[in-house]
Amino acid sequence: MTATIQNPILPGFNPDPSIVRVGDDYYVATSTFEWYPGVQIHHSRDLKNWRLVARPLTRAQQLDMRGDPDSGGVWAPDLSYADGLFWLIYTDVKRRDGAWKDTHNYLVTAPAIDGPWSDAIRLNSSGFDPSLFHDEDGRKWLVNMVWNHNFGPAGQRFGGILVQEYSPGEGRLVGPVRNIYRGTDHLFTEGPHLYRRDGWYYLLTAEGGTGYDHAVTMARSKTLEGPYETDPAKHVLTAKDAPEALLQRAGHADIVETEGGEFYMVHLCSRPLEATRRLATGGPRAIHADDVRRSPLGRETAIQKLVWPKGEFPRLAHGGNSPAETVAAPALAEQPFAAPPARTDFGGPELPPAFQWLRTPEPRRLFSLTERPGFLRIFGRESPGSAFEHALVARRQTDFAYRAETEIECSPTGYQQFAGLIAWYNRFKFHYLVVTADEAGARLLTVYSCPADWPNARLSFPLAEPIRLPADGPVRLGCDVDDGELRFRYALGDGDWSGLGIVLDQSALSDEAGNGPGNNFTGAFVGMAAHDTSGAGLAADFSYFSYEAV
Incomplete structure (x- = not known):
């Protein structure tokens, strides 16, 4: 057994993680933005050691980003497994600046993580960060934030979290669209994932924007349509109140349960350079005129252990809501991979x-x-x-x-x-x-x-x-x-x-x-x-x- 996991588990540009367990295999999908092929999928059997196993979006029918802006392209993929298939939902962002966003959401499936991956099905374009929720009754629901170019409640363009049923037989969305959660006063509510547990629907969202105020917020409801009540603690995870922490910009998360019933949350984070981290703690002035913390490695993927008592909201196992650099490993045999040659x-x-x-x-x-x-x-x-x-x-x-x-x-x-x-x-x-x-x-x-x-x-x-x-x-x-x-x-x-x-x-x-x-x-x-x-x-x-x- 391995005692601890060192964060980040996916160093370098690997943001917006989505995690799924299939048997004793764990897979994390991350955003690739304008880089081709689209979506990175890493594999692990111990939640500590990971290796890249797939980039599913490899052909023009699935993804063509010519003309996409910098930091456009593939945003926030969602990876799930049901009915003998891997389901991958993703956004291709064609416009990201100004009042409007052109965000087209797609679905591909595969019988194995290395494919073959199907042609893409166009779902909608109402917002970004889509995920697919497989309910206990077999019905499937697309969940995504909605973009409001008119400015909505609280004067912002993040208009809440939508759900709509997806029909696999018809290959399209069906039925009414419902706005089930508008978030908190921390604003910028996005990155939704739904879970069913102990008679509750739990809705995990990202809030605060993907900068240094980023956070993970949870709400729950007895019915899928809501209303959803926000966790009294508000943020399950954030580094906004811990500027001295190594892991900053913590947010956009997903949760997995191990074979042994332990819970872990993967989330994005960044590690500012030491020369610029001093700004957060009142240290000497950095070398840059703009005086901002800078993270060349980009937004990385980290993992935190959770405790999730029955009928309650989950909490970080180490206490508080700040991300830990080192976390307790699950009760799984360590399975390292050989390092790639230099x-x-x-x-x-x-x-x-x-x-x-x-x-x-x-x-x-x-x-x-x-x-x-x-x-x-x-x-x-x-x-x-x-x-x-x-x-x-x-x-x-x-x-x-x-x-x-x-x-x-x-x-x-x-x-x-x-x-x-x-x-x-x-x-x-x-x-x-x-x-x-x-x-x-x-x-x-x-x-x-x-x-x-x-x-x-x-x-x-x-x-x-x-x-x-x-x-x-x-x-x-x-x-x-x-x-x-x-x-x-x-x-x-x-x-x-x-x-x-x-x-x-x-x-x-x-x-x-x-x-x-x-x-x-x-x-x-x-x-x-x-x-x-x-x-x-x-x-x-x-x-x-x-x-x-x-």
Whole structure:
């Protein structure tokens, strides 16, 4: 048996967890936003050790995010199991700013967690964060928040929690739509999950927005339609009153019961950098003019043990409502997984599971693992500002300090062609070490940086002068991240590494930097990219990629 679980259980960008147990297997689905394929599903048998086993949304019929905004795309998937099937509900957000949101909700099913996953059924577009509740009588209910562009009660656009019956036989929603719960004065009521227990319907919601006031609220009713009474304690979980806690922004949760009758809650959280955490406790001023806590690893998934006495509301097992860094493990045998290797060689026909790309269901337009065997060939497409065809292949940053390296071969003919190693958050937040060329076609190494400049996306050039490169041959590119600092380096062939003598602000690659914690929802990535704004489609070949925690 394992005694404790260390949080977070899914480090790096893994928000909005939904958990389900099938026999002695546990699965957690998390949001992927604009990253393709859609939805991450991790598997565990002890609630402590997890590995990625599926990304179900792999084709255009299920998900096409070309044109989706940054932090749009797949929001808050819900994973459940009933009638011999896995049921996955998700939202594709096409518009997220301003008075209106275009949020289309879909359903796919599969007989096994690794598929095959069905074509998507369009459900509705009334709001986001949908979940599917399987009642004891076999009926199924879609539960989601409703978006009110007119401003509803309390002057906000989160209009409450809706339920409507879903008919599997007809493949559509049927019957009346009911607003069963409008939330508390903490506002921004979203992320609903329904449970049936001891003759009560328990409704779990997220409130307070997904920033530093985030919280988990519970209510209950004797009937599905309500009325629902809010837990007298109001928030089962929140870090809003514990600014000194390591785990912040705690909210958007789901509950699972183990084989032995123990209860656990998974929830999103973030871990601000130490340099910016001091703001919460009155420590020295941070290095940033905006004085906000910053979390480059994004919103992660943590777990808390609950006690849930019969007929009562659940409570955190360790007391209070603040998230714990370490929690008591369930009475299950520990089953660890082998750690993935630090180095990835591109010898197979498929992209290794750690990597994703942006938005498009047509990856062959972006990269190939077969055109030059043993290499990942990336085709230069649109600019780093594109929301359509952006040739970037990357993995999550999962550690506060890491080293990443790759080797590139490419022959740009001008300054509109560039490729290399990129530390990425979104189109307005990145640091990019590129091989490019001047107007005469001579190869150069330089850095493009866009440190949280929303909405302008103005490019900066941290190097005083580009570095001249040989006319051909491979170039190794590397970066070293330590807390809020990033340093690029390079090497020619098998030669020694050379630093560039510049330090970049890694904390800029975070939800909070630039335009507030409520407006960005992903996390930092690091990977390989190629861009060609001339339209010629420059190919860049990458022989390996390595990522190692420091």
